[in-house]
Amino acid sequence: PPGPLLTSYRMISMGPIWPIDGDALHIITGSHDYNPFLIRLFRWNGQLNDGLGGYREYPDIPTLEPGIGMWAISSTGGFMQVDGIPLDTSEDFTITLQPGWNQIGNPFPYIVDWSLIDNTSEVEIPWIFYGTYLPLSAMIPWNGYFVYNNSSSPIIISFPNWKTESATIKTYAPLSEKEKGFQIQIGVNNIPFFWLQDTCNFIGVSENSTVERD
Numbered sequence: 001p002p003g004p005l006l007t008s009y010r011m012i013s014m015g016p017i018w019p020i021d022g023d024a025l026h027i028i029t030g031s032h033d034y035n036p037f038l039i040r041l042f043r044w045n046g047q048l049n050d051g052l053g054g055y056r057e058y059p060d061i062p063t064l065e066p067g068i069g070m071w072a073i074s075s076t077g078g079f080m081q082v083d084g085i086p087l088d089t090s091e092d093f094t095i096t097l098q099p100g101w102n103q104i105g106n107p108f109p110y111i112v113d114w115s116l117i118d119n120t121s122e123v124e125i126p127w128i129f130y131g132t133y134l135p136l137s138a139m140i141p142w143n144g145y146f147v148y149n150n151s152s153s154p155i156i157i158s159f160p161n162w163k164t165e166s167a168t169i170k171t172y173a174p175l176s177e178k179e180k181g182f183q184i185q186i187g188v189n190n191i192p193f194f195w196l197q198d199t200c201n202f203i204g205v206s207e208n209s210t211v212e213r214d
Contacts (some may be wrong), residue, residue, distance in 0.1 A: 007131035011144030012080070013069040013105020016087035022063030024070060028078045034058055039078070043070040044146070046100035053100055066107035067095045069144030080142070093159040097123060097149040104147055106139035110163045113138045118158040124148040181206035 012028075019027060024041050026032050034041075041058035048054035055071075062068060066087050072078075087093070093107045104126075106112050114125055114137055126145035127133050139145060149155050184203050 009071055009073045009129060011069055011103065011129050011146070012072050013142060013144040014064045014066050014082070014107075015080075015105075015142045016066060016089060016107060016109045017082050017084040018065065018087060019063075019082050019084040021083070022065055024061065024064040024072075025058055027064055027080050027082055028072060028074070030081065038076060039072070039074040041070060041072050043068075044101055044103045046098050046102065051100070067093065067105055069103035069105045069146075071103075071144070090161055092118075092161045094156050095159070097147065097155045097157060099149050099152050099154070102147050102149060103144055105144050106141050107159060108161075108163075109141055111138050111140055112159055116160050118160070119155060120157055122149060122151040122155060123157060124150065181209075 014022075014027075021027070023032060025034055025039070028041075029039060036057075041061060042055045043061040044053060045056050046053040048056070061070060064070070087107060087109075089108055095104055095107075097104070114120065124147060125135050125137065126139055126147050127135050128140075128143055128145055133146075136145075182204050
């Protein structure tokens with residue numbers, strides 16, 4: 001969707017196609033001329049800044065291929081138009097996750113239940129962004145996601161090459177109604193520069209919290 005707001009950002013990924021031209025800008029706009037006043041493309045790299053992580057902006061981002069996620073925002077909107085070779089869905093698909101946060105996507109043309117993805121015991125469930133971050137139990141094609149690798153080494157996860165008959169997508173509230181505690185969302189808006197805002201900040205206390213990340 002078009003717009004200059006923080007909520008206008010979308011995490012995207014390549015679907016089940018190996019593109020002939022994997023240039024993300026060309027896939028979205030049909031052009032190779034990058035105008036950051038019209039569109040911006042970013043991808044998180046957890047290895048930057050001595051492992052603290054940071055963003056790289058187009059053109060300093062990888063080509064858009066199955067399994068890769070990235071941020072996109074456009075003042076005019078856009079859609080993905082891809083010429084390429086269909087992904088071979090008869091084989092499992094693997095993605096290497098570096099320690100910390102990774103931006104990935106579902107490479108298959110169907111919803112994949114996170115619980116069916118192999119080797120995720122050290123990886124947290126995926127988070128999608130729809131104006132705010134939401135954790136999901138399954139991954140929808142063409143959307144991008146953040147996942148967190150809790151280990152200190154790269155992990156290779158494997159998407160199964162078979163489609164379940166049904167998949168229920170669940171979102172998880174950071175604090176359930178059954179928990180004792182509180183949650184506060186803090187937002188800042190700059191008026192009249194309404195596109196300058198930061199609303200995705202949460203703080204709270206829960207009786208089920210732990211010393212580590214939870």
